[in-house]
Amino acid sequence: MHRRPAFPAALTSLASLAAFGLVLLSPAAAHAHGDTVKVVVTGQRGGHVTADVTWENDGDAVESAVAATVNAVSGDGARTLGPWRLVRDPAAPPAGWSTAETLPPGNWKVSVDVGFPALGHGDREVAVPVVDPAPSTGGPTAGAPTAGTPTATPSASTPSAPAPAQPPAGSPSPTPATEPGATDRTAAWWTAAGVAVTALAGAAVGVLLRRRRARRRP
Numbered sequence: 001m002h003r004r005p006a007f008p009a010a011l012t013s014l015a016s017l018a019a020f021g022l023v024l025l026s027p028a029a030a031h032a033h034g035d036t037v038k039v040v041v042t043g044q045r046g047g048h049v050t051a052d053v054t055w056e057n058d059g060d061a062v063e064s065a066v067a068a069t070v071n072a073v074s075g076d077g078a079r080t081l082g083p084w085r086l087v088r089d090p091a092a093p094p095a096g097w098s099t100a101e102t103l104p105p106g107n108w109k110v111s112v113d114v115g116f117p118a119l120g121h122g123d124r125e126v127a128v129p130v131v132d133p134a135p136s137t138g139g140p141t142a143g144a145p146t147a148g149t150p151t152a153t154p155s156a157s158t159p160s161a162p163a164p165a166q167p168p169a170g171s172p173s174p175t176p177a178t179e180p181g182a183t184d185r186t187a188a189w190w191t192a193a194g195v196a197v198t199a200l201a202g203a204a205v206g207v208l209l210r211r212r213r214a215r216r217r218p
Helices: 009-030 182-216
Strands: 037-045 048-055 067-074 080-088 096-099 106-116 120-128
Touching: 037 106, 048 067, 048 080, 048 106, 048 120
Parallel strands: 037 120
Antiparallel strands: 037 048, 048 096, 067 080, 067 106, 080 096, 106 120
């Protein structure tokens, strides 16, 4: 029958002391920064609420995740916005936080409540200014000359249109061209006149023939 070797009493005592020390040191390490955080609402940037979150006891920045809600009430109390959450602000490391959402122009009372990694609260009145639109540059119209700019004159080397040729001295002046359609109207007039004259002549001849026949009758 084999006997198990007895565990040395000294090692047992050391193990017990180490375990007891870890139990005592764990809460101390967990609460090294304290059990509350300090929240300072620093203002706004472009409508985004900005805040610093640090440990209350030593002022160190909170490096872990922060669970916080942001609420805003207008100056007249008619409008409320939120709750929004805080996100890391890359423009203000390491303690800077901000909101992804933006406040509209006006006066706002902003409150921030932190629930993790410890409790904390901060509030402040924030004014968001109205951003004026960029003024449009009223430049001169494209193609229009500006004041004081001389206007371009035609170059002397530019050939001008040739003048109409003049007839030599002593030559008869050209007969003006007949108006288009004048010849047709003249021909039609003479045709109508000829028809009328022919009709009148035929009527006269008929009258003379009837008279002659009347005279020849006994």
